[in-house]
Amino acid sequence: MKFDKPVLGGPCWTELGTSDLDGAKRFYTELFGWRPETDPRPEAGGYTMARLGDAAVAALSPLYQESQPVAWNVSFAVADADAAARRVEEAGGVVLLGPMDVLDAGRFAVAADATGAVFQLWQARSFPGAGLFNAPGALGWVELATRHTVRAREFYTVLFGWSADASEWYTQWGIDGADFGGMADMADRFPPEVPPHWLPYFAVDDVDATAQVARRAGGAVLLAPTTVPDGPRIAVLRDPQGAAFGVHRAGAEG
Known part of the structure; x- marks a missing residue:
């Protein structure tokens, strides 16, 4: 994405809901070098911040x-x-x-767009969101997969005022000329039981090597490493508990 800190209307955070918090900690630590810190307060419910250095980059939770x-x-x-x-x-x-x-961190809501894809709204108080973007192991792109691209475009341009730069096969979302994500038509590329969804992409130094590490750590490769025409090298992976996410070569944002 073409910005390096949270901006209003843009993606500011990504978090995993998982059936095996300890297993997820091990997997993503091996994959991205994250340092997980679980909030010890009972009211936090096991919420775990993942850090690179001092920067919060994502969260894992039961x-x-x-x-x-x-x-x-x-x-x-x-x-x-x-x-x-x-x-x-x-x-x-x-x-x-x-x-x-959410304690003193902020105020949030969970919503589904007009096509059924779930996302979250975050009003920051003490916690603004990710402290690092685009660097290896940090969020670098977000992508909406939906079967109703026209309806989704109308929804998000009204809700957030995003720009939508559409080609024949892909739409790029932007804020004030800075692209941060995209939209792909699910069409017949997904089984009918897969719902519309948002997918985070994390930047990595080497997409192919990351896919190999994911396999060794008990994950799976859903989309083998491939180079997008006029775009970055990407892959879509799945962790051992079943959560999908993407990776792309760092330095090729937007």
């Missing part, structure tokens, strides 16, 4: 509800979570949880 899937979630920064939640519904989406306070 599943808090029986219906919650094992998956990565993407949060977008807003000035007012309550007002943004109202705009979600006005634009044709659904608010699934909140808005609610």
